[in-house]
Amino acid sequence: MIDLSYDFINTLQSEVLRQFGVDNLQPNQCKLLAQAILNHTGKLVSETTLKRVFGFAVTQHSFSRYTLNTLAQYCRYKDWDDFQAHYYKKAFRPRQQADLSRWGEVKKKANAVSQYTMLTLKNRSGIPFDHTAPRQYCLSHIDRFLESQYAATVFIAPAGWGKSLALVHAAEHYWFGKNAVHPQDVCWFINAHAAGSLLLKGFSLSSWLDNQLNLGNGDNFREYFSAHPEEKSGRLVLIIDGFDEIAMGGDKLKLLYNKLEDFVYSNDQHPWIKVILSIRSSTWSEVFQQSQQSPAFRRFWFLGAEMDEDTSTNIPMLTEQEAKSVLYNADFEPETVRLFSDSFLQKLRHPYYLQLFTQLNSAGGQTFIDENLSLFEIISHFIQNRLFSSPNNAFKVSIIEKLLQLLDMGRAGLYADKAALLKQNPELFPAYRELLADNILVEENLSQEIMFNVKVRFAHNFLLEYFTAMHYIQAHGQQVNNELLSSVLGDFPQSPFRMYVFKWLLRYAITHEQTAGIQSVFTLPLATPEKAHLLEYLVLHYQQEGNPRFAQVFPAGYFKKNPISTFISDDFVHFKKRKLLQALLSLAESSEDKLKIRSNLYIIALMQLDAEQCEIELSNIRKICTADEAVRDMRVTPYEAYYFIYEYLKFGVTDEAAKEKIYHFALCWSFPQQKTISVADEAVFRAISFIFLLLGDHQHLVDFTQRLFKEHRSFLFNRTDPFRLMMLCWKAQAHLALNDINTAKRINRHVDIVLKHFSTDFFNGRHLETLQKIIAADIYARENEYNKAVRAGEYAMETALKLDFKIFVLLNFGVLNRIYHHLQMDKQRKEAQQKIEMIRDSTTFAQALPNLMHL
Structure with missing residues (x-):
């Protein structure tokens, strides 16, 4: 009566908790509960067993009669049979006829099993279940499957991909939630271990279902309801989670699969019976893939649109919105999440990395979580959990060292031949399968009819980087x-x-x-x-x-x-x-280091139009310039140039003496051949270029930048220097203002190529990319390529707003406003104007808006 159906297990859990005096049990309370049971009954139920009963640990078999009797006695009953008898009478008191139907009886048993399985999976979730998000792809996959003629479907993905939780969300959506889509279906949600405890003893899924009628020997479940369709209210959906060759053993798994296959194929005349399975990619390759060649498999099994035959995965990673939803549920502020870079969000779409990230930052509510630091902690925890904490870690390390050798630390490519990696060493096979199952290694089957070709690679490049570094550390005595x-x-x-x-x-x-x-x-x-x-x-x-x-x-x-x-x-x-x-x-x-840091702080404040912070930085820059004799003797000091910009944006006035000094410097400066640009020089050059742009003196800006590149030929050989690229952008802006579109276009294209080709060097340097896109939008608009202009301009606006580059928002608005006006995009134009008004209200740089939007 007990084995697979777990009749009244949920009721027993509730009674134990009531007796213990709590509404919800936490894992750390299982030890106290074990002591309470021992005190009351004189019998010991271990902490580990209690964790299995309450779903905090994997249950590989049904609970023993000893455990169930002891828990029943703790609840003041004679034994488990007495407990069941009491609640059986209570559950089956006279009710409406519909509840006494055979279908209703099966549904009741199925609900008891399913609720327990779902509770177990929720409690084992690395993220609190109420923080997780339904996988829209998985729901769509099941929806298509239920409406199809297929008998079975499967979710295939590596460990930590969120398959089990996706099934729990799907089960609640379709069968167990308050607004379930198919409430009349019978859904039997079990773990593969629970099924295996019976099936490996000789049972079949067919005979097990027959036994659920509980009306005596000889009843056939499928034939009965096919013959009496009026008693069948919907489908019977069997969900089996966790076909795991590591926990169950390869031979047992194949036996279980054969029984499952027999059951699926025997449902040909019973399309109302559906099977949903979850399985790791490595298990699929090991057990299922050979079956795909048979026509019957293709006819009965639905694999979905996302099936990747090379990597044996048919579930995509989380969408960006699903990942963000989990972060919001975990109390991360939307403002914090909005600041994450696109590349970091791509990594958080991996469910296990998202889990580790939320655990590392469990406090939540912080103004900013550094993504660079977090990424290294995520990877470190991932490898510690999946590799070094495993019983087979010595064999796993041996395989990884061999793979590094075959790849020559990545210099020989990213793929190695599987046969060369294992060399038919049977002692390595279990560890190798674990590496695949844990998504440390990935197999790609490139076999053809005339040859067998399986390649192996690290699941992610950063794993190759990590293990390469550890290889060098190991080779040099951990020093x-x-x-x-x-x-x-x-x-x-x-x-x-x-x-x-x-x-x-x-x-x-x-x-x-x-x-x-x-x-x-x-x-x-x-x-x-x-x-x-x-x-x-x-x-x-x-x-x-x-x-x-x-x-x-x-x-x-x-x-x-x-x-x-x-x-x-x-x-x-x-x-x-x-x-x-x-x-x-x-x-x-040194004063040069201090000036470099303060200059960057000033520019950040200026980009944000934070006048008050600019004042603070100007005060510090003035002290540095005054204390350094070499800087003090410059024709124009960084402080003078920076203060000119501040005064112009704050009050809209220009100091004529300072202006004359700046213009004279721009026309007359010269340096000895090969002289390097100092920090102070760079600050002045950048500031003067921006001053010419603010004043609308584009010809002087062109002349100044041309002379700069002529005087300092080193710029020609340092393509990735951000200062050089910024000067090129201002130069392109000036040419555009002078209607020299071809020159502006050539310069802008060059900057675009450099930024794309050396993108990793500009991981945080989005200001260059943003400015380049603003100029590109203006060029496209002047050439009447308005579709490209809108895309470039809106991309620049989105980036500038995200990174709080208010100066660029204003520059970009001037371009977008003209484009929207020409295309009569009134709604978009109004939304952009609202953003500009917000900037106007947030800054005391009163002259910033009129002076920047019309450049």
Whole structure:
């Protein structure tokens, strides 16, 4: 009576909780409950068993008679039979005739099983179930399946993909929710382990269903209801979750699959019986894939539109909106989520990474969660949970080391041959299957009729980066030292891959307090973007940990030899970087470093039209300029140029003496050949270019930028320098204002190509991309390509608003307003005007709107 149906288990749970005096049981209370049961009955039910009873742990078999008797006795009953007898009479007191039907009887049993299974899966969810989101694709998949002639369907995906929770949401949507779509159907939702406990003893699904009629031997479930359709109120849907070859064993799984296949194929004359299965990709490849070749399989099994035969997956990742919904449910502020980069949101679409991220930031409600730092923590926790905490970790590490060797740390490509990886070593097969099941490795079946070709790769590139870094650490005695760093530097050219390997090495040195290793990382001859990313990670890590050792990592005088200004580029012009720049101020020793940091802080405030913050930064910049003799003797100091911009936007006035000084400097300055641009020079050049733009003196802006590029030929060889690209954008803007569309178009296209080709170098530098798109929209509009103009302009507007680049919003509005007016897009024009009014109300730069929108 008990095995698979779990009759009255939900009732027993409720009675135990009532006796224990709680409404809801938490996992940490199971130990206290076990003691309470022991005190009352004198019998011991372990904490682990109680976790299985209440769904906090996997149940691989039905509960023992001892467990059920003891729990019934705790509830003041003689034993389990006495408990059932009491509630059987209560449940089957005289009711309406409809409730006494055979279909109703089966439905009641199915509900008891399903509710228990769903409770178990909810309690095992890594994210509180009420924070999770229904998967729209899964609901659509089931909807199409239920209305089709197929007998069975399957959800196939790696571990941690959210298959089980997707089934729970679907079950509530279609059969168990308050507004269930198909409330008259019988839904039997079970775990594969529960089914296996019976089926492996010789039962079949057909005979088990027959037994559910409970009317004596010889009744045939399917034939009975087919012969008496008036008693059948809907479909019978059997959901089996968790066909897992690791937990069940490969031979048992194949036996279970054969029984399942027999049941599915025997339903040919009973289309009202449907089977839904969830399975890991690795199990599908191992057990099911061969069956796909038979015509019967294709006729009976619905795989869905998203089926990828190479990777054996038919469920896409979460949509961006589903991922955001989970974050909102977990109390992340919409304003916080809105600030996440597109690339980070793409990673959070992986359900398991989203789970880890919400767990790492369980407090929620923060103004900003640093995505760069979180990504490394997510990956680290993922590998710890799935690899090092596993019983087969030694074999798994051996396989990964072999794969790194075959890939030559990624230099030989991303794929290795499966046969070469395993070399028919049977002791490696279980560990290899676990790596596939846990989504660390992925198989891609490229076999053809005349050859067998299965390739293996890491599931994600950042896993390759992590394991490559760990390989070098292992090879150098777990010490990040000059020898290790030189090896990596020599083995890999400049690339995003190398940068992330160095980040993992830096993280290892930080977490293992290898101060000498940290210092060695920053003495490497790396490109500026690489240094900037590494320095940012270092500062963020110590800020997150609140570690006072941060100031001790770099001894006094360190940054005199290794100036911070060589680490910081225009890529730091981003409001998210303000906290980081403030932290770097505590390390800055030279006036040049301090000026670089303060200039970036001023530009960030200016981009946000934050006049008050601009005043604060101007005060600090003035002190730096006054204290440095070389800066003080410049024809135009950074302070003078920055203050001119501030005064013009604040009051709409120009200091004629300062203006004359700026114009004279732009016309007369010259430098010796090969002289490098100092921090102060760069600040002045940038400010003067913007001043000419504000004043509408586009010819002077063209002349100034042309002379700048002529004087400093090094710009020609440093294509990715953000300062160079910014100057090119202003130059293109000026040419456009002078109606030199061809020159503006050529420059803008060049900037676009550089930004796309070196996108990883501009991970945070969206201001360049935004400005380039504003100029592109203007060019398209002048060439009457209005569809392209709208797309470019609206993309720029969306980015500028998201990143709080208010100056760019105003510049872009001038372009979009003309486009909307020409296309008579009144609704869009009105919405854009409303955003401009919000900016007007948020800034005390009173002259910003009239001076920027009409450039």
